Amino acid sequence: MEMTGRYIINSPRQLVWEAMNDPQILKQAIPRCDEAIRHSDTEFTAVFSFNLGFIKPRLQSLISLSEIDAPNSYVMAAEGKGKLAGLAKGKARVKLSEQDATTTLLEFQAEGDMQGTIAEMASKLVTKTAQKLADDFFYRFDQVVSENKKL
Template sequence: MKLSNEVKFNYPREDIWKALHDPEILKHAIPGCEGLTLQEDGSYDVSMSLGVAAVKGKYNGKVYMTDIEKPNKYLLEAEGSGSPGHVSMKMDCNLEETEEGCLLKWDCDAEIGGKIAGVGSRALGGIAKFMAKKFFDDIKKQLKKGAYTN
């Protein structure tokens, strides 16, 4: 499954970069996140509880950030599994300065297997877009509350 989009932020690129790399902000923005722990190697252990259509369950996984060019871009790689199936993804994240703040362009390629894949690619694509929107909206809400703003 391939997805891409862009998100406009009315905050400086540095603030968006910090928010996208802060475990506390991420924990509150990732849909269904029950735990997010930063490891010494820079990766994150994550546990989630999600429901996709009639398929619900808990997932445990790892998230890595590579190809980091602060504050311009990074590659996010994640893999997770649980009773409903497994997910593996790579997402290119590019942050650009704008007059209004920052523009984040992202491209994601995900492989989904198990019961969750039985939901169908059309439904999964819609659910993934909804979850991505919710994630970025929650990042914006936390920034509005004062995280990293001057």
């Protein structure tokens, strides 16, 4: 599965960068995220659940960052495991471009693979769900970052 996306975040690039590296901000933005635990500056664990039709898998994902070029880009790799979900692996290249003093363009290219019960049952449903999760995440991320910059 491959995905790309372009999203306008209504905050300055430095603030977006800091938020993209803050597990607690990401927890607020990731739909149905139950936990986000930082292990180091480049690793954290996220636990979340999602809906795939009548199936509601729960994943525990180890997320690591590499090729860091602050505040411009990084590569995010994730490996998630869950009883029902099986194994999910993915990698995304994330790039931030300053549009003006208050707006950032976030672009990503991602690829992923799932193995297990869900992958066998409905690969098209997985792809549609992944795109919806990405759209929901960036919509919520924009809101969370905007709310936090007011503090």
